[in-house]
Amino acid sequence: MLQMLYEMQQYLQEISGLDACSLQPAAGAHGELAALLVAAAYFRDLGQDRTKVLVPDNAHGTNPASAAMGGFEAVTIKTTSDGFVDMDDLAAKLDDHVAVLMITNPSTLGLFEPNMRAVAERVHAQGGLIYLDGANMNAILGICRPGDFGADMQHYNPHKTFSGPHGGGGPGAGPICVTEKLAPYLPAPVVRKDADRYSLDFDRPKSIGRVRAFFANVGVLLRAYAYIRTHGPDGLRRVSEHAVLNANYLLSRVKHILPVPQGNRCMHEFVASASDLKHKKNVSAMDLAKRLLDFGYHAPTVYFPLTVPEAMMIEPTETESKETLDAFAETLFRVTEEDADLLHNAPHTTAVSRPDEVRAARQPVLSEE
Ligand SMILES: *Cc1c(COP(=O)(O)O)cnc(C)c1O
Numbered sequence: 001m002l003q004m005l006y007e008m009q010q011y012l013q014e015i016s017g018l019d020a021c022s023l024q025p026a027a028g029a030h031g032e033l034a035a036l037l038v039a040a041a042y043f044r045d046l047g048q049d050r051t052k053v054l055v056p057d058n059a060h061g062t063n064p065a066s067a068a069m070g071g072f073e074a075v076t077i078k079t080t081s082d083g084f085v086d087m088d089d090l091a092a093k094l095d096d097h098v099a100v101l102m103i104t105n106p107s108t109l110g111l112f113e114p115n116m117r118a119v120a121e122r123v124h125a126q127g128g129l130i131y132l133d134g135a136n137m138n139a140i141l142g143i144c145r146p147g148d149f150g151a152d153m154q155h156y157n158p159h160k161t162f163s164g165p166h167g168g169g170g171p172g173a174g175p176i177c178v179t180e181k182l183a184p185y186l187p188a189p190v191v192r193k194d195a196d197r198y199s200l201d202f203d204r205p206k207s208i209g210r211v212r213a214f215f216a217n218v219g220v221l222l223r224a225y226a227y228i229r230t231h232g233p234d235g236l237r238r239v240s241e242h243a244v245l246n247a248n249y250l251l252s253r254v255k256h257i258l259p260v261p262q263g264n265r266c267m268h269e270f271v272a273s274a275s276d277l278k279h280k281k282n283v284s285a286m287d288l289a290k291r292l293l294d295f296g297y298h299a300p301t302v303y304f305p306l307t308v309p310e311a312m313m314i315e316p317t318e319t320e321s322k323e324t325l326d327a328f329a330e331t332l333f334r335v336t337e338e339d340a341d342l343l344h345n346a347p348h349t350t351a352v353s354r355p356d357e358v359r360a361a362r363q364p365v366l367s368e369e
Contacts, residue, residue: 001218002198004222004225005023005191005215005221006198007225008023008221008224009021009023009175009190009191011225012156012175012177015145015228015236016132016134016146016147016156016177017147017148018146018151018152018153018154018178019147019178019179019180019183020177020178020179020180020190021175021177021178021186022034022175022186023173023175023191023216023221024175024210024211024215025155025173025176025211025212025216026173026174026212026216026217027172027173027174028133028134028135028157028160028174029065029066029174030211030212030216031155031156031175031176032066032131032133032174033066033069033211034174034211035131035153035176036053036066036067036069036072036099036100036131037185037208038153038176038178038182038185038186038208039100039131039153039182040071040072040099041185041206041208042181042182042185043099045206048096048127049097050098050128051072051073051097051099052072052073052097052098052099053067053070053073053074053098053100053101054075054076054077054098054100054101054102054128055074055075055077055102056077056104057076057078057306057307058079058104058107058109058306058307059102059103059104059133059305060108060133060305061304066102067102075093075098077089077090079307081262082262083107083109083263084107084111084113084114085103085113085115085119087115091122094123094126094128095126098126098128099128099129100129100130100131101119101129101130101131102133103116103130103131103132103133104132104133104135104136105132105133105136105149106136107136108135108271108304108305108313109262109263109266109270109271109307109308110136110139110247110263110267110315112139112140116149116150120150120151121150124150129152129153129182130150130151130152131151132146132153132155133155134146134157135157135160135161136267136268137157137161138160138240138268138317138318139240139243139244139267139268140240140267141237141239142233142234142236142237142240143237143240143241147177147179152178152179153177153179154176154177155174155176156174156177157172157173157174158172158173158175159171159220160172161224162223162224162227162228163223163224171219171220172217172220173216173217173220173224175216175221184204184205184207185206185208186204186207186208187207187210188201188202188209188210189201189204239318240268242318243317244266244268246318246320247266247267247268247270247314247315248265249325250270250314250325250329251263251264251265251266251314253326253329254314254332255272257272257329257332257333258273258274258276258277258336259272259276260272261273261308262308268315268317269314269315270313271305271308271311271312271313271314272314273308273309273311274288274310274312275309275310278309278310281340282340283336283340283343283344285303285310285311285312286302287343287346288312288332288343289302289312290343290346290347290354291335291338291342291343291347292331292332292335293346293347293349293350294346294347294348294350297328300312300313300315
C-alpha cells in the first residue's frame, strides 16, 4: 500500500509538472483548503501580510468558500463576455496583499485561458501564488502541465479525472501538488522512499499538520492508480484527446438545439443555455435535465457556472461512443420539442420525481420506513 501511495505521489507530480504531493485531502474542495493553508503558512514564514485570494466570477463555489475557510478574503475577478479573465480587472485588484489567485484552467466553461501565462506572470510579479483548480484535468493529461503554465499548487479530483468521471455521488479524494518552496508545509505525513523501503514521514517541522485520518479515501486513490498504470503516458494523452474530441463533436450537434454562448470550440465540456426556451415556452434547464433522466441519461450539471443563464454543462467524457453521443443529441432535441407540462412534471419513470434537494441536503432523513 505504501508503495502504491508513493508511486501515486510521483505520478501526480509528473502529470502536474510540480515537485511534491500530499494525498491526504478527501475531496477537491478539501484540497483547495489544504493548499490555501499551505500558502498561509508559507507567507507567515516569509513575514508577509497577505490577506486576499482572487477568484474569477465563473469559478466553482468551493473556491471562494475555501478562501474564506482558510482565513482569507475572497475577491472576485470579472471575466469577459468570451469567458476569459478580464486583465484590466485583474490589474485593478492585484496588490501585495494578494496571497493566491485561484484559477480553473480549462475553465468551467470548457475553455483554455489564452492569457494564462500573462495572468501567472502578473501574480508572481506581485509575490502571489497561482492555485490551479484541477477539476478539469481530464482535458489536458499528457498535453500540458499546470506547473509549466504557471501554477504553484493544484488539486486533482481523482473521482472526476482518473476513471470515475463525476463521481456519481460516492467518495472522492483531493490530492494536492505544489512547487519545491511550498513542499515543507504540506500535510504530514507524506510517503517516502529510502533505498527500497517505504515509510510515513512525520518529521516535517513546517507542516500544517494532518488534514485527514489515514490517506483520504485510499480506495479512490487505488482506482485512479490502476487507471493511470493501465493507460500509461501515451494512453493518458489519448484519454484527454478523446474527451476533447467527444465534447467538440457533441457541441457541433447541440449548438443547433440550444445556444452555446461561449465557444465554437471547447475543451472537454461546454455550457449550453436554455434561456431562449425559458422565454418562449417557460421550460427551464432544470426541466430538461429532469426529463433526460426518463431516457436513461445522467443529467448535465445545471445552473453552473453562474455567468451563463439557464446553464447546462455538458461533459461527455472520454468513454462514450459516437452512437451514444448521437443518441444523446437526438434525445435532447426531442425533449426540447416536447409539451411544457410534460417537462414541468419530469421525471416520470424514476421512483422519486422531484425531491426538495436543498432540504434533502440540509435535513437528510437517513432511515427507511
Ligand atoms: C467538482 C469541482 C470542485 C470541487 O471538488 P469536490 O471533489 O467535489 O470537492 C472544485 N472546482 C471545480 C471546478 C469542480 O468542478
